[in-house]
Amino acid sequence: MGKRIAVVISQGQSQNPKKRQLEEDLVTKLMFEAGLDVTVIPHLYDLKPDGTGILALRGIKGDFVICSWLYDRAARWILDRAGVEGHEGTSLLESSADEDEEFEEELGEDDKDRVIESRDLPARKIYCLDLRSHDSVRPYVDEIQRIAKEATVSTVDLMGWIQGSPTENQLQQYLNEPATESGVQTEQAQTPGSPDQNESQVVRVEEQSGRRWYPVIDYSRCTNCMECIDFCLFGVYGVDKVDTILVEQPDNCRKGCPACSRVCPENAIIFPQHKTPAIAGAADLAASLKIDLSKLFGAPEEGKSAVDMAVLERDEQLQLAGRDVVGDSVGLAKNAEGDAAQPKDKLDNLLDELDSFDL
Numbered sequence: 001m002g003k004r005i006a007v008v009i010s011q012g013q014s015q016n017p018k019k020r021q022l023e024e025d026l027v028t029k030l031m032f033e034a035g036l037d038v039t040v041i042p043h044l045y046d047l048k049p050d051g052t053g054i055l056a057l058r059g060i061k062g063d064f065v066i067c068s069w070l071y072d073r074a075a076r077w078i079l080d081r082a083g084v085e086g087h088e089g090t091s092l093l094e095s096s097a098d099e100d101e102e103f104e105e106e107l108g109e110d111d112k113d114r115v116i117e118s119r120d121l122p123a124r125k126i127y128c129l130d131l132r133s134h135d136s137v138r139p140y141v142d143e144i145q146r147i148a149k150e151a152t153v154s155t156v157d158l159m160g161w162i163q164g165s166p167t168e169n170q171l172q173q174y175l176n177e178p179a180t181e182s183g184v185q186t187e188q189a190q191t192p193g194s195p196d197q198n199e200s201q202v203v204r205v206e207e208q209s210g211r212r213w214y215p216v217i218d219y220s221r222c223t224n225c226m227e228c229i230d231f232c233l234f235g236v237y238g239v240d241k242v243d244t245i246l247v248e249q250p251d252n253c254r255k256g257c258p259a260c261s262r263v264c265p266e267n268a269i270i271f272p273q274h275k276t277p278a279i280a281g282a283a284d285l286a287a288s289l290k291i292d293l294s295k296l297f298g299a300p301e302e303g304k305s306a307v308d309m310a311v312l313e314r315d316e317q318l319q320l321a322g323r324d325v326v327g328d329s330v331g332l333a334k335n336a337e338g339d340a341a342q343p344k345d346k347l348d349n350l351l352d353e354l355d356s357f358d359l
């Protein structure tokens with residue numbers, strides 16, 4: 001097979017006609033680009049752990065691009081938790097977060113050990129493009145073309161996952177059914193004047209899945225401090241065989257509650273569907289450098305810290321589950337005032353430095 005690159009389009013959760021139009025326009029444009037294999041999946045975050053969508057993603061070998069209605073960072077770490085690993089590919093797509101990258105790097109510079117440093121990631125890049133960045137398809141197509149030229153490890157056997165990459169049981173489940181029941185449909189477009197290997201293919205994965213709600217860990221920030229596992233009283237977190245934190249029972253998480261993201265000292269916990277950008281995975285502490293950190297993390301009431309909010313939210317969920325509230329008596333031992341203030345100290349120092357420039 002020639003040099004090809006896969007492009008995955010993760011559909012929006014709703015049937016919003018504008019979103020669907022953008023997705024379909026993008027598919028149509030990409031079908032006529034040589035050397036691309038396009039896979040359309042339901043919303044990435046909602047995919048079932050052992051469903052067809054995840055199988056399709058795991059079957060992609062080499063560099064790939066994913067376009068989703070999610071912050072880039074959220075998309076990357078959702079993929080990672082699904083076992084679709086790789087290095088972060090740098091997108092040049094302009095987005096509103098770009099201006100914050102410089103500060104983001106500054107804030108991220110310290111000597112803490114991050115979990116990602118102990119991970120052995122496959123030698124490929126995953127490029128995440130946020131479909132909310134632009135209203136028209138042109139910028140996405142241009143960026144995908146640029147990435148396709150840049151990609152070096154881009155041999156993709158599009159149908160590899162159907163032909164053997166998934167486990168045998170999973171595979172049988174899909175192959176013994178007609179295409180529509182298996183949740184996979186393919187379309188092909190012959191690029192005019194191109195040889196066969198440049199045919200573009202579109203695979204559409206259909207999967208019935210409801211909306212999900214669970215935390216996603218950004219291991220490039222996580223220091224494995226275990227604050228989250230101590231704080232969560234719903235059994236969502238666990239550890240792997242080398243004692244690294246993981247989201248073990250995602251569906252135990254309480255819908256709509258982002259409490260543990262507020263107590264994570266590294267802002268490493270993402271709830272991709274939360275309305276507050278810092279919790280949903282925007283790559284910015286810096287986006288709101290001029291406001292109080294507790295507001296950045298969505299604390300709505302004056303005078304309440306992010307940890308105060310987390311305690312209230314956890315109690316609310318305990319009550320809804322018919323359990324006793326615990327206030328701040330459980331799971332905050334290590335998250336003392338000093339720890340909670342750390343990111344703010346850093347932020348304050350940065351603001352002091354900026355002020356010294358007399359901008």
Ligand code: SF4
Nearest residue numbers: 222223225226228264
């Ligand atoms: S609280 Fe944050 S940094 Fe600590 S283990 Fe959990 S995700 Fe990682």
Ligand code: SF4
Nearest residue numbers: 232236253254259260
């Ligand atoms: S949001 Fe609440 S229930 Fe969900 S993982 Fe965090 S602490 Fe646990």
